[in-house]
Amino acid sequence: EAEVAQSPRYKITEKSQAVAFWCDPISGHATLYWYRQILGQGPELLVQFQDESVVDDSQLPKDRFSAERLKGVDSTLKIQPAELGDSAMYLCASSSQSNEAFFGQGTRLTVV
Amino acid sequence: GENVGLHLPTLSVQEGDNSIINCAYSNSASDYFIWYKQESGKGPQFIIDIRSNMDKRQGQRVTVLLNKTVKHLSLQIAATQPGDSAVYFCAENTDSSYKLIFGSGTRLLVRP
Numbered sequence: 001e002a003e004v005a006q007s008p009r010y011k012i013t014e015k016s017q018a019v020a021f022w023c024d025p026i027s028g029h030a031t032l033y034w035y036r037q038i039l040g041q042g043p044e045l046l047v048q049f050q051d052e053s054v055v056d057d058s059q060l061p062k063d064r065f066s067a068e069r070l071k072g073v074d075s076t077l078k079i080q081p082a083e084l085g086d087s088a089m090y091l092c093a094s095s096s097q098s099n100e101a102f103f104g105q106g107t108r109l110t111v112v
Numbered sequence: 113g114e115n116v117g118l119h120l121p122t123l124s125v126q127e128g129d130n131s132i133i134n135c136a137y138s139n140s141a142s143d144y145f146i147w148y149k150q151e152s153g154k155g156p157q158f159i160i161d162i163r164s165n166m167d168k169r170q171g172q173r174v175t176v177l178l179n180k181t182v183k184h185l186s187l188q189i190a191a192t193q194p195g196d197s198a199v200y201f202c203a204e205n206t207d208s209s210y211k212l213i214f215g216s217g218t219r220l221l222v223r224p
Contacts, residue, residue, distance in 0.1 A: 042214035103155035
C-alpha cells in the first residue's frame with residue numbers, strides 16, 4: 001500500500017542548531033502539506049505545496065523556517081536556528097485531486 | 113479566525129457500546145470534511161470523509177453525519193473496540209484551496 005515516507009522518525013537537537021526533515025509523498029500526489037503538531041493539540045498547517053509551488057505559507061515562521069519541493073516530488077522542511085518552542089511532531093501529508101490527505105508517521109523533534 | 117472545534121475533549125465508553133464524537137465548524141465555505149484517527153506517536157489516519165452535498169455517509173462500523181444548518185459534524189463508531197482508543201480529529205477544507213484545517217481533537221477511551 002502506498003504511503004507517505006518521512007525521515008528521521010526522531011530528532012534531538014540543541015537550540016540554535018539547524019535541523020531538516022524530509023518527506024516523500026505518495027506517487028502522483030500533487031499537493032503536499034507540512035504540519036506541526038504540539039502534544040495535545042491538532043495539527044497546524046505550516047506550508048502547502050501544489051507541485052513545486054507554495055500555495056500557502058501564511059503560518060510558516062519565515063525568519064527561521066523554510067520549505068522546498070524543488071522537483072515537485074519530495075520535500076524538505078528546515079529550521080535554523082531551532083528554538084525550544086519548536087519541539088513538536090512535524091507531519092507531512094499528500095493528496096491528489098480527491099482532497100483526501102494521507103499522512104506520514106511524522107518526525108518527533110526535541111530541542112534541548 | 114474561522115476554525116474547527118470539538119465539544120468534548122475526552123470521551124470514555126464501555127467496550128461494545130456505540131461512540132459519538134462531535135465537532136463544530138465555523139467556516140461556511142467549507143465543503144469537504146474528514147475524520148482522522150491518531151494513535152500515540154503516529155500520524156493521523158483517514159477514517160471517513162463527507163462532502164457538503166451529503167448529510168450522512170457510512171463506512172465499516174463508522175458513520176459521519178453532517179448538519180450544515182448548525183455547522184455540526186459527528187462521527188459515530190458502532191460496537192466500540194479497544195483498538196478504537198485514540199484521539200479523533202475532524203478537519204475541513206474547500207475544493208478551491210485543498211487547505212486542511214484541523215480541530216483540537218477528542219480522546220476516546222474504551223473501557224474493557
